[in-house]
Amino acid sequence: MIRMMECAGFIGPVNLGNPAETTIIEFARRIIALTGSKAKVVFKPLPADDPQQRQPDITLAREILGWEPHLDIETGLKKTIEYFAALRTAGRS
Numbered sequence: 001m002i003r004m005m006e007c008a009g010f011i012g013p014v015n016l017g018n019p020a021e022t023t024i025i026e027f028a029r030r031i032i033a034l035t036g037s038k039a040k041v042v043f044k045p046l047p048a049d050d051p052q053q054r055q056p057d058i059t060l061a062r063e064i065l066g067w068e069p070h071l072d073i074e075t076g077l078k079k080t081i082e083y084f085a086a087l088r089t090a091g092r093s
Contacts, residue, residue: 001066009087010064017056018069018076024054034081 004012028041061067071079 001010002068014060015056015058018073021055030077050073
């Protein structure tokens with residue numbers, strides 16, 4: 001974000017995500033497995049404006065900002081889960 005703010009004349013928007021295509025069900029199953037949750041996946045009708053493809057185009061991030069992700073999805077999810085677990089633990093202190 002700082003790189004984008006410091007980039008003269010570049011306003012955006014710009015995708016900052018992992019370009020590996022992943023479905024929501026894959027995300028849900030990974031999160032359930034990584035957290036040991038007993039949650040069940042529930043399917044609901046999709047909103048009319050729901051994107052059919054979840055694969056961000058990070059071309060602008062690469063070309064203008066010199067940015068690309070350095071973590072794979074699995075590692076990113078683990079770090080995110082650890083972060084929120086630490087917040088939950090800190091809130092109990």
